[in-house]
Amino acid sequence: MISKQKTQYIQKIWDNYVANQKVHDTKGNELPNIDEERLAAIVELKKFINDFQSDKINIYQFKTNVDSFNKRNNLWGFTATKGQMFFNQLVKNSESNIKELTKLIQETIAEPKNLEESFTKIAALEEYSQNIYSKAKDKRRAPNPGSVSYFLSYFWQVQDYEKWPILYTSLINSYRELELWNETESQVEAYKYFYLLNEEIKKLLGSYSGKDINNWSAEHAFWNFKGNPNKQSTAKLKKEEVEILEVEEEKIITVSTSFELTDYLIPKVAKLIELGNDKEKSSSSKGSAYEKLVCEIFKQLDFEVNILGQGSGRNPDAIIKHSDDDTAFLMDAKAYSNGYALGLDDRAIKEYIDKIIPSLQKERYKKFGFIIVSNSFKSNLDSFINEITWNTDVRRFILLTSEALLYLLAYKTKNRISTSSIIETLISLGNPIEAKDIIGKLDDV
Template sequence: MIIKKKIQQIQTIWDNYIKTNRTVIDTKGTELVNIDDARRIAVADLKKFINEFQGGQSSIFEFKTNIDSYNKRNNLWGFTAIKGQMFFNQLVKINETNIENLTTLLKNCISLPKSLDNALTKIDLLEKHCLSIYNKAKDKRKVPNPGSVAYYLSYFWQIQDEKQWPILYTSLINAFNELNIWKESGNQADAYRYFYGLNEEIKTILKNYTGKEKTNWDAEHAFWNFKGNPNKQSATTTSKKEDKSIVEVEVEKEKTITVNPSFELSDYLIPKVASLVELGSETEKSSSSKGSAYEKLVSEIFKQLDFEVETLGQGRGRNPDAILRHREENTAFLVDAKAYSNGYSLGIDDRAIKEYINHYCPKLQKEGYKKIGFIIVSNSFRSNFDSFINEITWNTDIKRFILLSSEALLYLLAYKTKDRIQISIIIETLANLGNPIEAKNIIEEFDDV
């Protein structure tokens, strides 16, 4: 039972959502115009994939690919992130030798529940299956996380009946925690039971307050506006609360978008590396000492991402700052760390970069590395690198040239620590995202809304 003070807060959350003219913004900062109408169109398509899988017209592999491709084009539920598609990918991959049993299990679990108790039974079945794998795994990053089960299944249930089944989003749990109305549970079934009841109570509160019925989507959108709206200033962007109003005015004026993660960055970083952005902005130290310290931190973070790191850097001649290797993926990266407080521009470094590539690519190829990339890490980037990057990837053996912001690198490490992301996923993410890779791109990739 939600107490009166919390009811008033929920009513205020609804009022604030209405003041935005019911605006819903995705993790990329793009307004989703008429999201409910867009979802209803998508539901018709997604139901076809579910029905084909349930009816045996498509295999579990085809079903997974269909869901992945569709959501990448129509990311209306946040399923492309860790608890959705990544969970699905790992679930199928780890069960390839047991695919018939997994197919039978999934057909049962994603089918529309007959009741809440039936839904909880389905959650329990899939969670126990995942736990049997997770508890035995030496590397838990490579197996499906049991903590994703309730989100994963409730997504498929909502596709089939959006009026009945709310999705257990991380952002909703964060919002409920902030209101102090969330209760932690020992397993996914208990968590969904509590969430379901809380969501129903919130809809009743809003119905009584407005005089109109409220849907699962209404409640979700209102709380997304409260906790997950990427136009709202992130607490990690500024350390001074008194600056918040000034920053928000600037954000509105310049149309820049801040994407909120579902956690505090500092909670998942050790102090040793957490100061990377501040170090890159340092203006008091000499450029050489600042550069050396920045290079060491960048190398340390890549080590924590599970790369084999060979540190070169200052005092070692015309070399990149580090070489990253990952034998299992036959992948290597040359890394240059640039501690420029006003943003890095290419300038005269283009010649040095080409020298690094021409010198080290043949060596790495002899070692058996088939995929070689180049990463520049800096707080920000001032010039347009497109022509230079095109020249490098066309005329050298570099497969991918990556501009990676300091903050993005820290978020990559935080998600790796928080969600036990395997290095193959990290490499794939670095290779696939467009330049420059900023913090918001990493959050969009790995956070479920």
């Protein structure tokens, strides 16, 4: 039973949502027609599920189809850690018994007949994941059992969005703020508590608003809740004040995380952005210090880093490698306070590639990329990037901001993310990769 005081808080959260009617995706982009877009997306997603259930496509094809679709239609946050990454790790750790996993996924993602059956399905996948996770030497490469309820409830909602709410971490965090959440020992207990609490909140809001409140309406209201239920409603503000408030809220949403960045960085690397913006040091001194710090961060991301840097002739600043994935990146660090533009570097970059890739191929590396790290980028490099990826062995050309690199390191430290998953994240995002993109990909949904 929700207390009278907490009921009033929930009503204020609803009033703020109704006044703003704004929903954002995990990257901070406004989704004005999210419900309509979800209904259209469900039609396509159901086809993938049906084809998988009827063995028209195998689990690898199903995984790829779901991944590709959600990257183009990020309407549920499935591209983040508890969705696609969990699925990838499940499959990768089950290649020796892929038939068993296929059968398990087919059975568990099928819509439950009732709430009790949902618990049986969650328990089955949780046990399977826990068995892999408990035996894994490197937990970062294993499917985290804590992702099971989100993963399954996503597929159930696709099949019946009115029946099944998705257990988002962001919703649990909101409930914690309101002291409505009881910590649980298992994913079954978590989803049971969440489901019943969600039903109670829907009834409460339905009675308050005089409307039929569905899972999506309740979800959207709490998505934008930031821990202050007494936040002033924009309905009574002047136009100018509304615009200011919306801008401030959008900034928060754009780089909103479940943690403080500096809590997971050592002081030395935390100064990367400040170093890139430094206007007092000479360009060569600043450039050298910035390069070394970027290389240090890649080492902390568990890459093998060969520093070339200034004074080594026409070379990139470093070569960063990960032998487990047969992957190597050529890397340049650009300490430009006003933003990096390509300029005369295009010819040098081509020379780097022609000179270094053959030697890396002799070392049996098979996949190659090029990374430029800078505080910001002020020119469109699309045509140049297309030329490089079309005419050379470099298949990914990545523009990575300093802040995004720091967030990569923070997530790696916080969640013990593997280097393989970091590479997967980098190659899956469009340019330039900013902090909000890393947050949207790696933060708990």
